[in-house]
Amino acid sequence: MISLVRKSTKYLIIETYDLAAMEDYLITSLKAFKDNIYTVSAKTNEDYTVIYITDDINKPSVISEESPVYMLPQDLDHILCRIVNEKNNHLIKSLKLAPRLLIFRYFGNISKIIYSILKDYEGEIRDLKETFFNLDLPSSVITFTDKPLINNLGLDDLCEKCIVIGHPTKGLYRNLKVNALRYLNEGLENKNWYEVEIRIYDIYNAYHLHYRRLMHVLENLELGLVLGESWSKDYAVLLMSVGVYSIRFFTLYEPKHIKKILLGLEISSDNTRICDYDVYHGRKKISWIDFAQNRKEVRTDVAKRCREELFKMLSPSSIEYMKNIEKEIMKSRE
Template identity: 35%
Template sequence: MVSLLRNGPRMLYIGTTKRFEFINFLIEKFQAEILDVDVVFDRSDEFNTIIYLFSDLKPSVNKSDVKDTLLIRKDVAHVLCQLIQNENATLIQAIRPAPQTILMRAIGDMEKMLLNIQKDFGGKIGSFNYCVESGCAASTIIGLTDKPLSRSAKFSDMYHNFLRLDQDYATLHRDLTMDAYRYLNSSMDNKEWHEFEIRIYDVYGAFQLHYQRLIEVLDSLELGIVIGESWSKDYPKFLFPVEVYSVHFLTFVEPKVFKQILLGLEHLSDGERIVDYDLYIKNKKVYWREALQNKTNINRETESLKARSEVYGRLDQKTKAELAVLEQKILGTRK
């Protein structure tokens, strides 16, 4: 539920003296999109291919030498196979891969995490343009972000420094994957991982729907890892047990912040309360007033709607659509 590492889009440098003819070919063959060099990375994901066109592809390239930038929403193997097999391959004077990119999740001190990776693997730290321009086909560029990696990474979300490594990509990717949690922890400074218990209660018994809705949000925001689930009993009143579904969750989020998220999920947009998401730490309940710094003269419904707005503001459109479907199903259990 926390993506720690993923690939960036693959990039190709292509030299051509028939620029416009080749661009038309890419648009017709691959539905390529012509984008500005500064935004193409933001619009792509790890299974896309970015093509940088040059009139003269030199051993060392600069951003200013790029004539056009195109995004193809196909993986690089598919693109290369089609280029080789097509008779219009004669339009290409030179071609070579650009440095590969690896994106990693960080929390807190990203410079410290980058330096720890450099300590283990070497390499040079600098801006993305520096890493691309000073790198070669065998280079790998590592970028850090404190935003979820499940969605497309934007340059505005990336840490301003990157690390360029001239090492075997496959071996590097494997080693970084194995040590990703260690590097993540190195950036957390004094932050700690917390084990929470989330107890789900619904008088109408729609536990599965509430569970799915909760997990959709936790997955989208990449807040931690589910480490256990079970049915249990709670006692809201003395000698009055009720059945609850417990989710044990490991997270780096502070208890009060996490409680605010749960508070926002208890209500629909019209204020109707549909579920109880109670938060416990070592069997001690975290109350909603604690999450609001024990403010006085506050209304639970009003604060819940504020919290809901904040949570939904952080979600992508796909997740919002899935939550809307689940909420309609939950309302259907009330009839």
């Protein structure tokens, strides 16, 4: 539900006999996107490969913001297989892997997280951009962001500080994942996790569809951790029970922030109210009225505004996914 560590894109340095021919092959045959590394980094995630080509791999591969690189939405092994199978390996003189960044998502005091990691590993704090542009760096690099790791992250999304550690990246990545919560909690200082309960209500009983929408948002915005789920009953009207699906949720966000997001899920594209998502912190129910801008606004008005804000946080593919589920919800009412 909340990812704390992931790898950056893969970086490959290709020494070629013919720079022009190599570039033409990458762009024409492999459909690579060419731009500077600053722009490319903002368009990639761990599923991408970025290639830098040179005519002399022994020269320092310290590039600038304007140095051209080539981005492909494919794994490194897939790219190399294509080069060999398409009989273009004659263009390649030698290959070298550039360091792959490890990205740690933080909350709170980043300095405390950095020093907590440095207690476990010998390393040094460096400027991110100076480190990022050095493709010859032999060490592992840990970078930090306060953005959800499911997103593509450019240099502007990362903290100015990074840690350089002389430890194999594979083992470091595994250990970081194991100890991620410990490091994260070091930085929280007096901030605590919030335990909230999310209750789903729908008189048409399309709970499985509302659950899918809810989980999609919780996962894609990386809002926290699900601790448990259960069915129960609520008595909204005297002697009339209503089914309720409850989710216990741990989050570092204020419960009101969670409620505001879920209000945006209570209506469909045509402003039809399709369910209720009640949020409780302790025994207190957070009211939609807290988000009304004036006394004339009704719940649907507030939900419409919250939906617009929510959709700005989601990717186009997530928005399409949500709208498709909403169509299923409306069909279930027919």
